[in-house]
Amino acid sequence: xxxxxxxxxxxxxxxxxxxxxxxxxxxxxxxxxxxxxxxxxxxxxxxxxxxxxxxxxxxxxxxxxxxxxxxxxxxxxxxxxxxxxxxxxxxxxxxxxxxxxxxxxxxxxxxxxxxxxxxxxxxxxxxxxxxxxxxxxxxxxxxxxxxxxxxxxxxxxxxxxxxxxxxxxxxxxxxxxxxxxxxxxxxxxxxxxxxxxxxxxxxxxxxxxxxxxxxxxxxxxxxxxxxxxxxxxxxxxx
Amino acid sequence: xxxxxxxxxxxxxxxxxxxxxxxxxxxxxxxxxxxxxxxxxxxxxxxxxxxxxxxxxxxxxxxxxxxxxxxxxxxxxxxxxxxxxxxxxxxxxxxxxxxxxxxxxxxxxxxxxxxxxxxxxxxxxxxxxxxxxxxxxxxxxxxxxxxxxxxxxxxxxxxxxxxxxxxxxxxxxxxxxxxxxxxxx
Numbered sequence: 001x002x003x004x005x006x007x008x009x010x011x012x013x014x015x016x017x018x019x020x021x022x023x024x025x026x027x028x029x030x031x032x033x034x035x036x037x038x039x040x041x042x043x044x045x046x047x048x049x050x051x052x053x054x055x056x057x058x059x060x061x062x063x064x065x066x067x068x069x070x071x072x073x074x075x076x077x078x079x080x081x082x083x084x085x086x087x088x089x090x091x092x093x094x095x096x097x098x099x100x101x102x103x104x105x106x107x108x109x110x111x112x113x114x115x116x117x118x119x120x121x122x123x124x125x126x127x128x129x130x131x132x133x134x135x136x137x138x139x140x141x142x143x144x145x146x147x148x149x150x151x152x153x154x155x156x157x158x159x160x161x162x163x164x165x166x167x168x169x170x171x172x173x174x175x176x177x178x179x180x181x182x183x184x185x186x187x188x189x190x191x192x193x194x195x196x197x198x199x200x201x202x203x204x205x206x207x208x209x210x211x212x213x214x215x216x217x218x219x220x221x222x223x224x225x226x227x228x229x230x231x232x233x234x235x236x237x238x
Numbered sequence: 239x240x241x242x243x244x245x246x247x248x249x250x251x252x253x254x255x256x257x258x259x260x261x262x263x264x265x266x267x268x269x270x271x272x273x274x275x276x277x278x279x280x281x282x283x284x285x286x287x288x289x290x291x292x293x294x295x296x297x298x299x300x301x302x303x304x305x306x307x308x309x310x311x312x313x314x315x316x317x318x319x320x321x322x323x324x325x326x327x328x329x330x331x332x333x334x335x336x337x338x339x340x341x342x343x344x345x346x347x348x349x350x351x352x353x354x355x356x357x358x359x360x361x362x363x364x365x366x367x368x369x370x371x372x373x374x375x376x377x378x379x380x381x382x383x384x385x386x387x388x389x390x391x392x393x394x395x396x397x398x399x400x401x402x403x404x405x406x407x408x409x410x411x412x413x414x415x416x417x418x419x420x421x422x423x
Contacts, residue, residue: 004416007358008409011366012381014342015281020273024287028265028294035298 260304265294268311271384272318278378279322280329281338281363289321296321312392315385319375319393338363365415373408376401 154162164172175181269290276286296317297304307313342359344352366374372394379390380401391398 003358004362004413007362007416008412010342011359011362012377014338015278015378016274016382018274018277018283018286020270020287020290021283024273024290025265025269027287028269028291029262031291032261032265032294032298035295 261294261297261301264297264310264314268314269294271311271382272314274382274384275315275318275379276322276325278382279319279326282329285325285329286322289318289325292321293317309389309392311385312389315379315389316393319379361416361419362412365412365419368415369408369411372396373404373411376404377408377412380405 161176164175272290272293273286276289277283280286280289293314297314304310339356339359342356344355347355366377369377375394376390379385379393380387385393387398387401391401394401394404396404
């Protein structure tokens with residue numbers, strides 16, 4: 001056998017003769033047990049969550065139910081929401097003022113519909129029903145403050161006021177001043193009273209005169225009648 | 239609810255015990271072979287034992303599919319070979335050879351012959367490392383004398399004649415290279 005061949009066999013024999021340390025199997029089994037316990041040991045988080053399963057489930061269920069209720073209440077066409085709005089607006093209805101406390105942002109059209117529902121001019125509803133009031137209240141309650149309000153057309157009264165203000169005539173200016181209007185009304189009323197108070201004594205004297213002439217006429221009539229009666233009675237004397 | 243959970247836990251415990259018995263039997267039956275397979279590559283006792291541990295940890299991870307394994311010996315040897323190759327890539331060859339050569343050292347010869355012996359062993363280990371992968375694998379697995387040619391063929395995924403050819407080529411190649419080196423020296 002050549003040297004290289006001997007060397008090869010010697011190395012392979014040394015590799016073949018290698019033996020593991022005596023406690024290898026027990027160490028491997030201990031390692032496997034540790035691995036198994038690590039993999040099958042329940043997690044502390046899972047253990048802590050296991051005790052809280054029912055409360056967590058109840059909380060989640062409650063949140064879902066609350067969300068559903070809130071969504072139902074805040075839905076525009078929800079009867080529950082209409083009921084709630086009606087409950088809020090009902091005191092205004094029963095105060096006898098005849099107007100619902102609405103936010104005047106829907107515009108003239110909605111106001112006209114609302115007024116028609118109250119006055120019965122539309123012909124569709126003779127009397128204002130709770131449903132119409134609730135729907136209009138719901139429509140107005142849906143308006144949010146962050147939504148920009150579109151400019152609505154002016155009513156007839158507003159247009160007239162605008163024309164008066166635009167003309168700038170001095171005779172129309174007091175019409176826009178409520179204080180001046182009130183003062184003018186007071187002056188007119190005072191003049192009215194003053195006129196009648198000044199005319200009142202003359203009327204009283206004239207009425208007295210008329211009364212006295214009437215009494216003389218009555219007296220003369222009595223005399224005439226007396227003369228007639230006396231004449232009649234006196235005729236046989238002739 | 240509680241009774242169902244108890245039954246499930248008892249079933250899991252029974253399954254775990256059964257699997258533990260199987261794995262313990264595997265450890266006692268194959269750990270020595272797997273150690274030698276790993277040692278033939280790594281030439282370090284501690285590294286080879288770590289590889290054997292890793293092999294059985296892999297087995298534990300796949301314990302549910304152990305019934306699908308047709309030849310457990312072949313399957314375990316293949317795992318050990320691959321894990322040892324992975325570990326070998328992180329080692330310096332000089333470090334492995336030094337540790338192994340210390341165990342091959344002869345003490346009852348003069349110093350010059352001892353040095354010559356160490357050089358020859360180092361040359362053999364170096365040339366074995368330079369062999370093609372398949373030839374080296376066939377040579378090392380057949381050197382263990384625990385695996386048949388059929389098993390080696392199954393481990394390598396080759397035919398038996400192919401394994402024999404690989405063995406012949408590996409031996410011839412080693413002899414030629416070592417002979418050239420011996421002539422040079």
